[in-house]
Amino acid sequence: MSQSFQQSLMAHDEWFYAVQARYMLETGDWITPQWGAGFNFDRTVGIQWLIALCFKLFGVHETSVRLPSALAYILSSVLTFRIGEIMLGQSIGFLAALIFSVTPIMVQYAGLGTQDSVLVAIELLAAWAFLEAQSSRRSSLLFLTGATFGWAFLIKGFMAIPAAIALLPALLFQSRREGSFRGSFRNPWFYLGFVIGLIPVSGWLYAATQQYGWLPIQTLVGKIFFLNNQEFHSAGPFYYFWNIPANAFPWAIPGILGAVLAWHNPKYKAALVPYRWLIFGFPIFLFVELNLFRTKTPYYPLQLLPWLAIFSAVTLDHCVAHYRKDWRSQLLGQISGVLTAFSSVLLVLSIAALFNWIPIEFDQVQSIAFVLATLAIGWLMPGLIWKRRAIVTRSELVTRWLGSVLLGPWLALNLVGITGLWGDYAAPITRTFQNPLLQNILAHDPIHFIGTQTLKESELQKTSLLLIFKTPILGRYFDTLAELPDHSYAWISPDIKAKKTDRQIIITERWRLIERP
Incomplete structure (x- = not known):
């Protein structure tokens, strides 16, 4: 997807991982997750290692921070295609990959330097290797399935366990149905991969405990209890029932319909008999686990999106197959009519917002309206293509119609990136750093930095992380202004009062850069 030329990181996690990765590279300490003058073992270090490697290869900047997630997104799209192809055929696999690649929240997190896109890719790698081993009888591929357990833990810590639990029924029961195929839990390749996959995270934990005692393990375990008791993220039992449809718009409805079709329709039901524990079991078990966990976030369900895309592809495949079978079928026309009606209303509202006919008071309303207008125009195309069905072949109509359904989301998501709505999350600070002085x-x-250890306000903490990341030559960290050496510069937090003799150079987000004469 396209991005604006000006990029800036999003609070809080993206800044956190970027700063930790930078310290790993600059200090040579790849064991301790440092930030500023402190450190914290509340997360594992997989994503920090990947970002630090990108810093080493390509330099310290926002693109390097986000490169692992972008590459994982591409890999996930390819794996979604292959998983769909193995279970339901090439056309559904191809549609599933396209749908996955234009699912809004997946596109957003593909452009963020966080753990989540990489975790999705690792889980899909586990599922693909398992399916490939099952369908081709190449049991050595189970090595990859086993290894992904350790890799996922290195990336996401204990929050990788729900996906591992959701995958276990498929590994246990699906393998038993395959006759001569040696099930995962009876296959030495699986266990060899499991052991080797744990080596990186085990080595890191061993080195960390040698240096800090039991603190790293206590902190990692404690984070789970902290999250499960976190009032801020406790959004109620129905959070995911509306949040997933909103963030995966518009694929939740076709995804649910596709799941019903896959379970009941004889065509799909027969094809999925060998894979039911994976295609139904994994997303259902994971969804239940995520709902049982008290902390709920928009990004935990990213792990469900490839399966939602496959089910959505089933719905689209069923619709076009219905038309191919009977050219008099009006199903595609009815869907086009719904899209046209929705798009017409959306286009009118977007134009009204663009020209300020509707009093909406929030930032970037014009950019958002422009994106929504683009989506609306894109979704007018299926109706226009359907009206021209008399002058094209059925095969041409189907290809163009499917392409037009995906065109609107693709155009809109590209525009979201170009406008900086996604990608440029700290524009004021970025503009500050463009000041020639x-x-x-x-x-x-x-x-130098003064006051970073005494911050209580969340906004000030996240600003300090971005300043640390954006500052090319880092000095030392002081608690008080009195410790600042003469003839030096320092970022000072808003709760610290500068001396009259200190020269204030610039202010950004209440932080001040001063010069001590």
């Missing part, structure tokens, strides 16, 4: 100082002098 500030750039000259940053290029030649180390910048």
Whole structure:
């Protein structure tokens, strides 16, 4: 997907991982997750290692932070295609990959330097290797399935366990139905992969405990209890029932219909008999687990999106198959009519917002309206294509109609990136760092930080992380202004009062850069 030229990281996790990765690269300490003058073992270090490697190869900037997630998104799209192809055929696999690649929240997290896109890719790799081993009788591929358990833990810590539990029924029961295929839990390749996959995270934990005692393990385990008791993220039992449809718009409805078709329709039902524990069991078990966990976030369900895409592809395949079988069928026309009606209303509202005919008071309303207008125009196309069905072949109509259904989301999501709605999350600070005076100082002098350890306000904490990431030459960290050496520069937090003799150079998000003469 397209991105704007100006990029900035999103609070809080993206800044956190970027700063930790930078410290790993600059200090040579790849064991301790550092930030500023402190460290914290509440997360594992897989994504930080990947980001630090990108820093090493391509330099320290936002694109490097987000590169692992972008590559994981591409890999996930390919694996979604192959998983769909193995279970339901090439056309459904291809449609599923396209749908997955234009699912809104998946596209957003593909452009964020966080754990989630990489975790989805690892889980899909486990599912693909299991299916490929099952369908081709190449049991050595189970090595990959086993290894992904350790890799997922290295990326996401204990929050990788729900997906592992959801996959276990397929590994246990689906393998038993395959006759001569040696089930996963009786296959030495699976256990060899499991052991080797645990080596990186086990090595990291061993090195960390050698240096810090039991603190790393206590902190990791404690984070689970903290999250499960976190009032801020406790959104009630029905959170995912509306949040997933909103963030995966418009694929929730066709996804649910596709699941029903896959279970009842004889064509899909017969094809899925060998794979039921995976295609139905994994998303159902994982969805139940996520709902039982008290902390609920928009990004935990990213793990469900490839399966939602496959079920959505089943719905679209069923619709076009209905038309191919009977050219008099009006099903595609009825769907086109719904899209046309929805798009017409959306287009009118978007135009009204663009020209300020509707009093809407929030930032970037014009950019959002422009994106929605683009989506609306794209979804007018299926109706226009359907009206021209008399002058094209059925095969041409189906291809064009499917393409037009996907066109609107694809155009809109590209525009979201181009406008910076996704990708440029801290524009004021980014503009501050474009100041020529500030750039000259940053290029030649180390910048100290004062007050980062005493911050209580969340907004100030996240600003300090971004300043640390954006500052090229990092100095030392002081608790008080009195510790700042003469003839030096420092970012000071808003709760610290500068001396009259200190020269204030610039202010950004209440933080001040001062010079001590």
